[in-house]
Amino acid sequence: MFYVPLSPDTLRRYGRAWSRSNPALLWWQTGVKTWQTMLAAPQVVAHRTARMAAAGPFPSLLDQREFMNMGTEKVIAFSQGWMGATREMLVLQQEVAMVAARQWWTLMNAFNPGRAFPMPWNPMAMPAGALVDGMLSTGSRAMSALPRMAHSAVSPVHAKATSNAKRLRGS
Secondary structure, X not given: OOOOOOOHHHHHHHXXXXXXXXXXXXXXXXXXXXXXXXXXXXXXXXXXXXXXXXXXXXOOHHHHHXXXXXXHHHHHHHHHHHHHHHHHHHHHHHHHHHHHHHHHHHHHHHOOHHHOOOOOOOOOOOOOOHHHHHHHHHHHHHHHHHHHHHHHHHHHHHHHHHHHHHHHHHO
């Protein structure tokens, strides 16, 4: 079974549909990219192995470039994947730190002597459930960050494997 890419229209439609509020769709996209990579990688390996066998002990300059790129492109793609996942993890850590700082500030304001008897005109009056809201938002942020991390890790590897499958199929 050969790798057959999704139509550009389908990719645009699903690319627009993803948002932070719908992590299930991003999990689906990550799964599709993983599946496409699983289809493309054996094709690339089979083509390159046949090319190595045909080249023998004295490969041409074109073969030497292709064989050199085999290792380099993997290192670059996996490095980009790690950087993407790390970037998403740092974004999550910053968001959680902001929620923690807001909770701490809310707690410190609760023990402020000037707020012991809040007046109706007091602009610092905070809702009672601010701490619980912060905890709930932290969990939802983590649950939406996980698919973003997975998608960021898979995307560069998918892009390289599928582009190699298309390129080598044409030659």
